[in-house]
Amino acid sequence: xxxxxSHDHQAPYDQALSTLRAARLKITLPRQQILRILTTEHGPFxxxxxxxxxxxxxxxxxxxxxxxxxxxxxxxxRCDFGDGSCRYEFHQGSHHHHLIxxxxxxxxxxxICLIEELxxxxxxxxxxxxxxxxxxxxxxxxxxxx
Amino acid sequence: xxxxxSHDHQAPYDQALSTLRAARLKITLPRQQILRILTTEHGPFxxxxxxxxxxxxxxxxxxxxxxxxxxxxxxxxRCDFGDGSCRYEFHQGSHHHHLIxxxxxxxxxxxICLIEELxxxxxxxxxxxxxxxxxxxxxxxxxxxx
DNA sequence: TTACGTGCAAACAATTTGCACAACA
DNA sequence: TGTTGTGCAAATTGTTTGCACGTAA
Numbered sequence: 064x065x066x067x068x069s070h071d072h073q074a075p076y077d078q079a080l081s082t083l084r085a086a087r088l089k090i091t092l093p094r095q096q097i098l099r100i101l102t103t104e105h106g107p108f109x110x111x112x113x114x115x116x117x118x119x120x121x122x123x124x125x126x127x128x129x130x131x132x133x134x135x136x137x138x139x140x141r142c143d144f145g146d147g148s149c150r151y152e153f154h155q156g157s158h159h160h161h162l163i164x165x166x167x168x169x170x171x172x173x174x175i176c177l178i179e180e181l182x183x184x185x186x187x188x189x190x191x192x193x194x195x196x197x198x199x200x201x202x203x204x205x206x207x208x209x
Numbered sequence: 210x211x212x213x214x215s216h217d218h219q220a221p222y223d224q225a226l227s228t229l230r231a232a233r234l235k236i237t238l239p240r241q242q243i244l245r246i247l248t249t250e251h252g253p254f255x256x257x258x259x260x261x262x263x264x265x266x267x268x269x270x271x272x273x274x275x276x277x278x279x280x281x282x283x284x285x286x287r288c289d290f291g292d293g294s295c296r297y298e299f300h301q302g303s304h305h306h307h308l309i310x311x312x313x314x315x316x317x318x319x320x321i322c323l324i325e326e327l328x329x330x331x332x333x334x335x336x337x338x339x340x341x342x343x344x345x346x347x348x349x350x351x352x353x354x355x
Numbered sequence: 356t357t358a359c360g361t362g363c364a365a366a367c368a369a370t371t372t373g374c375a376c377a378a379c380a
Numbered sequence: 381t382g383t384t385g386t387g388c389a390a391a392t393t394g395t396t397t398g399c400a401c402g403t404a405a
């Protein structure tokens with residue numbers, strides 16, 4: 064009762080494993096470790112960052128392949144901020160966007176999203192399976208001083 | 210009077226050259242060719258596409274360096290759609306976004322943008338020099354049939 | 356003429372692929 | 381036991397850099 068209170072990371076993690084089982088994918092150690100990280104820390108993380116966080120317990124290539132699988136079954140969302148490498152975060156229903164400092168690359172989460180009406184316009188152009196990507200960039204207060 | 214009517218591509222092109230001169234940058238052949246393409250065709254184009262369009266008159270590396278310069282002086286805008294390579298388009302004040310087919314990669318331009326209010330929120334978080342990137346993805350009508 | 360730009364080759368970085376071995380179910 | 385996943389090495393792709401030569405101003 065006490066542990067689960069502040070942040071219940073266990074439930075999303077267990078649910079993720081169920082999703083893997085439902086897709087007849089194996090629950091391997093690397094997948095467990097990666098899912099543990101993604102469900103407890105917020106991210107989003109690059110492949111390298113995830114590889115370091117599992118303390119090189121598996122190969123970097125395995126991180127790539129795990130993330131591809133997790134993205135396929137919808138457990139993970141890919142973020143591309145236009146700086147060489149893309150990032151991944153756990154995808155739990157919550158639709159949100161990011162605020163990225165152009166200088167120090169700090170990433171904040173924004174919970175606002177008023178874009179549904181625009182997506183409706185896009186569907187009226189005949190497009191199906193419509194989604195969008197919205198990211199904000201700027202110089203954060205800390206960097207403005209430096 | 211007749212030629213300039215339907216689409217006056219000459220004016221933006223000449224203006225771009227002036228911008229280069231004002232920045233004390235040289236008007237070289239590759240820069241002229243690239244600017245001609247970007248001011249007449251809409252794009253956005255990848256580096257490879259631009260290189261092909263100048264018919265290999267200059268090296269691919271030169272395309273990279275020209276685009277970097279043009280972006281620096283604000284003549285060109287970079288677009289990253291999260292598929293390996295980024296694209297560039299002529300930047301003429303007009304703020305807009307894109308609609309990209311996930312299958313055939315066709316790119317349409319959208320003139321709508323209601324994000325100014327969200328940017329205001331971001332500035333209130335203390336961020337300076339705020340900008341955003343908004344792209345829509347979907348399966349276009351043509352691809353739905355294939 | 357002189358700084359700036361280009362070509363060519365090579366270096367880099369992110370990501371993908373091939374194949375033999377390992378391990379989940 | 382039989383897939384399915386992993387490690388290692390190498391290939392691919394997009395982009396950047398170094399340096400000698402070429403050219404716009």
